[in-house]
Amino acid sequence: MNTVAFYSNTGQSKAIAAYLASQLGFPLIDIEANFAEHYENLVLVFPVHCQNIPDIVKDFLKNATVDNLTVIATYGKMCCGNVLYEIQRSYQKNIVAGAYIPTKHPYVENDGTFCDFDKLKPLVEKIKEPSYIQLPKLYKNPFANIFPKQRSRFGLKIQKNKDCDGCNLCAESCSFGAIKLGTTNHGCIRCLRCVALCPKKALTVKLKLPLRLYLGKKKLAKVVIYT
Ligand SMILES: Cc1cc2nc3c(=O)[nH]c(=O)nc-3n(C[C@H](O)[C@H](O)[C@H](O)COP(=O)(O)O)c2cc1C
Incomplete structure (x- = not known):
């Protein structure tokens, strides 16, 4: 099965997931309303929370089996932590592409939403012709894991x-x-x-x-x- 899945609270990750689903012709699902299963190609879009992977996303990844995974983390222009690397290390080795995308932070008034969708074209091409990659380890504040x-x-x-x-x-x-x-x-x-x-x-x-x-x-x- 091919799927674009998202976790989204204020719509930023959902908008990016919807764009990718339309470009790829994959169905779009909300991980809160669906059980994880086996996916041939899965694109997962979610927000960074306090430089970490939200628990809902961790649970989904624990239960899903995926041949080709693309992981996309949206972040509110502060710090994206190291979430994509952490996914590859802890849950899923078969990663074909990844992205960190700056979006509107829900705590910042009049912050701009992401609208430069053309920048995501290389992702779409890579998902269509998958091969595995190794994600780099980025800087994460050492205090980010504390509560x-x-x-x-x-x-x-x-x-x-x-x-x-x-x-x-x-x-x-x-x-x-x-x-x-x-x-x-x-x-x-x-x-x-x-x-x-x-x-x-x-x-x-x-x-x-x-x-x-x-x-x-x-x-x-x-x-x-x-x-
Ligand atoms: C609880 C919480 C923690 C967040 N932590 C970070 C963070 O550490 N760094 C960052 O840049 N943005 C952070 N953000 C902003 C979100 O990652 C960003 O706005 C995201 O695109 C929201 O996506 P959504 O609308 O799909 O939920 C945080 C937002 C929330 C609600």
Whole structure:
């Protein structure tokens, strides 16, 4: 089976996955709504979270068997860590291509989304004519493995305002059961899916100073492709 699969909270990875699916003629699936199985060609698109591979993506990779894997990590122009190398080392050796793609960071207002889709053409060509590659090891902050989920949680607060009408769409959309009627619990990783989805714009975000200072740092906006 040939598939483009994605994990996406605010739509950035999904948009890239949808583009690749249309170019390749492969079906597009959301890994949260599908069981992993055997794939002949699999293209997997997901966001970098605190310089790490999200747990949902790790679980999918643990259960999937793949002949030819392409891995694409979207990142919010801060630091992409070393996630593609980590996938090759820990889960899957048969990698035919990889990419790091800078996209809108959900914590940064008015940040630009990725729209330079022509840059992804070499990936499409390589997926059509697969041969295996070795991904390079990149720099990852040595502190990045220390409580990654807790770091984003302490950096910002999700607040509910008076426009909440109790529709509870936030709870329905949350992968972690981490919000109910606009109030988050300890399972929240601050992916901001609920904030992006709320039809009443009743959820807002308050960044704490250390995270604000970190996000103000010089941005890294390079598309890196391995074929
Ligand atoms: C919890 C969390 C942690 C993140 N960590 C990083 C990071 O370490 N480096 C980075 O550049 N972007 C980081 N981002 C930004 C996302 O990787 C980026 O915006 C991604 O494209 C979002 O994809 P999505 O809309 O498909 O979920 C993080 C976003 C979230 C929600």
